[in-house]
Amino acid sequence: MRRAYNSVLKLPQLSTCPQCAAPYIPHRVCPACGYYRGRQVLTVVAEG
Numbered sequence: 001m002r003r004a005y006n007s008v009l010k011l012p013q014l015s016t017c018p019q020c021a022a023p024y025i026p027h028r029v030c031p032a033c034g035y036y037r038g039r040q041v042l043t044v045v046a047e048g
């Protein structure tokens with residue numbers, strides 16, 4: 001049984017957030033800064 005490239009295909013394609021340059025899943029809100037499509041849709045609690 002040869003192992004296919006399933007593991008590669010399962011990897012999520014990450015995009016780079018234009019706001020904070022953190023990797024995030026496309027069509028999802030950036031978990032780092034809460035931006036989505038150029039708007040902040042989530043309030044990320046700042047440290048401190």
Ligand SMILES: [Zn+2]
Nearest residue numbers: 017020030033
């Ligand atoms: Zn971000």
